[in-house]
Amino acid sequence: MTPRRVVVTGLGLVTPLAVGTEATWTGLLAGRVATGPVRSFDATRYRVDRGAEIDGFRPEEHLRRLDPASVGRASQLAAVAARLALADAGLEGDADPRATPERCGVAMGTTSGEPAEIERFDDAWVAGAAATSDPRFVSRYPCHVIAQNVAREVGWRGPVAMLPNACAAGNYAVAYASELLRSGRADRMLAGGADIFSRITYSGFARLGAVAPDRCRPFDRERKGMIPGEGAAVLVLETLERARARGASIYAEVAGYGLSCDAHHMTGAQPSGDGALRAMELALVGAGATAAEVSYVSAHGTGTPANDRVEALALQRLFGENAAATPVSSIKSMIGHTMGAASAIEAAVCALAVRHGWIPPTANFEAADDDCRLDFVPNTARRHPVGLAMNNAYAFGGSNASVLFRAVPA
Numbered sequence: 217m218t219p220r221r222v223v224v225t226g227l228g229l230v231t232p233l234a235v236g237t238e239a240t241w242t243g244l245l246a247g248r249v250a251t252g253p254v255r256s257f258d259a260t261r262y263r264v265d266r267g268a269e270i271d272g273f274r275p276e277e278h279l280r281r282l283d284p285a286s287v288g289r290a291s292q293l294a295a296v297a298a299r300l301a302l303a304d305a306g307l308e309g310d311a312d313p314r315a316t317p318e319r320c321g322v323a324m325g326t327t328s329g330e331p332a333e334i335e336r337f338d339d340a341w342v343a344g345a346a347a348t349s350d351p352r353f354v355s356r357y358p359c360h361v362i363a364q365n366v367a368r369e370v371g372w373r374g375p376v377a378m379l380p381n382a383c384a385a386g387n388y389a390v391a392y393a394s395e396l397l398r399s400g401r402a403d404r405m406l407a408g409g410a411d412i413f414s415r416i417t418y419s420g421f422a423r424l425g426a427v428a429p430d431r432c433r434p435f436d437r438e439r440k441g442m443i444p445g446e447g448a449a450v451l452v453l454e455t456l457e458r459a460r461a462r463g464a465s466i467y468a469e470v471a472g473y474g475l476s477c478d479a480h481h482m483t484g485a486q487p488s489g490d491g492a493l494r495a496m497e498l499a500l501v502g503a504g505a506t507a508a509e510v511s512y513v514s515a516h517g518t519g520t521p522a523n524d525r526v527e528a529l530a531l532q533r534l535f536g537e538n539a540a541a542t543p544v545s546s547i548k549s550m551i552g553h554t555m556g557a558a559s560a561i562e563a564a565v566c567a568l569a570v571r572h573g574w575i576p577p578t579a580n581f582e583a584a585d586d587d588c589r590l591d592f593v594p595n596t597a598r599r600h601p602v603g604l605a606m607n608n609a610y611a612f613g614g615s616n617a618s619v620l621f622r623a624v625p626a
Contacts, residue, residue: 219398223624224467225459226305226452227564228297228408232268232445232551235296237304241568244576245597249550251432251443257415264427268445268552269413282369288330291365293448293557294410298322298366301406305452306464315403315458321374323393324363324450325385325409326556328417362410366450374402383516383553384609385409386449386560387617391473393453403458408450409560417555418444424483426520432553434517434546435524435592437583442518445552449560451567456624467567471505471604471622474498478614485523485610489530495616496534496606503620505604507534510542510620512575512605514562517546518553527610528588543600545593549579559609559617566605566621575600 229236232250233243243250253259254267275284275292278299284292302308363378375396381388386409393407411417421427421444428441459466476498478491485492500507516527532539547565554561569575574597581594605621 220400221456222394222397222453222470223456223459224451224470224567224621225454225464226301226307227467227567228300228304228450229561229564230270230273230293230297231447231554231561232270235270235273237300237564244547244550244565245574247550247577247579247595247597249431249579251552254418256413259418262422264422264429266428266430266443267413267418268443270446279369281371282365287365288333289412290326290330290410291362293412293446294324294362294366294408294450295369297408297410297448297450298370298406301450301452302370307452317371317373319374319403320372321376321396321402321405322363322367322372323377323379323389323405323407324366325379325381325389325560326362327380327382327385327411328414328555329362329380366406370406372406380556381615382611382613383555383558384611384615384617385556386558386563387473387607387609387619388475389560390451390470390563390619391475391617394470394473397453397455404452404454406450407453408448409557410448411446411555411557413444413446428519431580432519432549433580433582434515434519434549434578435528435585435588436581437585439519439521439524441520442548443552445554447551447554447557447561449557449564451560451564466624468570468621469624471620472499472502473617473619474502476616478616480614483612485526486614487526489526489533491614491616492527492530492608492610493533495618496530496608499606499618499620503622505620508538509604510606511600512566512569512602513542513544514566514605514607515544515546516608516610517548517578519548523610525587528590531590539590542591543575543593543598544590545576545578547576559607563607563619566607569602569605570621570623573599573601575602
């Protein structure tokens with residue numbers, strides 16, 4: 217049986233730039249930076265005070281089934297992104313006559329799940345009130361509830377999976393969902409990721425010394441770290457045949473993916489870049505493409521000195537003498553590192569780049585680094601035809617995931 221082709225027909229984005237795909241895309245192309253001082257808690261006791269948080273998020277304006285008060289913030293972000301994606305795909309109703317709910321599923325990624333719920337319980341424990349804390353805690357904090365809450369919101373009863381693969385989780389979700397579709401185990405999937413800005417996450421990165429004191433400057437010679445953020449993205453995936461049968465507007469095809477593990481260090485990338493390179497090569501094999509065909513790379517690009525250097529090395533090894541001619545950019549320079557949502561948001565950006573022929577910039581780029589000799593689309597978006605976009609994600613623990621998005625002729 218010939219594997220079915222999988223395409224993206226809807227996008228839903230909730231980011232520090234905006235609640236909505238079009239507004240987020242417009243902000244990215246404008247190079248608008250959404251990072252700043254931490255607002256949701258007192259960060260003055262840390263050595264750094266920078267974050268990327270979402271303003272104006274009102275889940276009650278979007279959700280139809282879930283009571284926002286009954287679920288955690290990550291579930292709210294994910295469910296709203298799902299609603300936006302379905303509307304964008306022309307599937308605003310809960311059912312589609314061409315696909316039964318039992319054949320439609322959800323695959324979501326995350327890093328931390330619902331950390332705010334753990335923080336609330338911790339506060340109650342410290343205050344001596346744990347015995348009288350909210351009994352719903354046990355059903356609100358596990359990371360798996362995010363995907364299940366998305367399924368509850370949209371009424372889909374097919375396969376549901378939560379992939380907590382840290383910063384690569386969104387790409388893993390897209391890969392898993394596309395495999396279910398290719399193999400005929402599902403007819404339509406929602407794939408994405410969600411994470412929130414929390415004290416737990418911020419404290420961890422701050423203690424590692426990984427948070428930038430001012431701006432996130434991926435691949436810049438003076439880069440000093442990442443900036444934690446929050447967000448969610450959901451992509452509607454379905455087979456090309458089904459999409460065309462219902463007259464859907466297609467963003468791009470999920471052409472291939474590659475997954476690997478460094479098996480090297482919990483927080484540091486393998487210095488040679490072998491694992492990252494292997495993921496990219498596997499994605500190209502899956503797509504039946506060559507490195508020379510890639511017209512845009514959405515980089516992991518966190519802004520940390522060591523990891524950016526390794527990523528640039530892996531890209532230089534992949535593209536060889538064409539490395540300097542391939543546009544590479546990191547939107548984390550604008551929206552921070554949204555953890556488990558990051559590669560899902562960046563997957564959506566790749567699909568948008570394929571459709572519109574625009575590449576978002578790497579903001580805050582001032583000085584080239586001799587160790588990172590690539591075209592990072594500095595500070596200004598670029599008009600550029602994108603026939604094949606590569607989305608790279610490299611997570612703590614060495615989980616690497618690359619996904620390729622290809623233009624589909626009308």
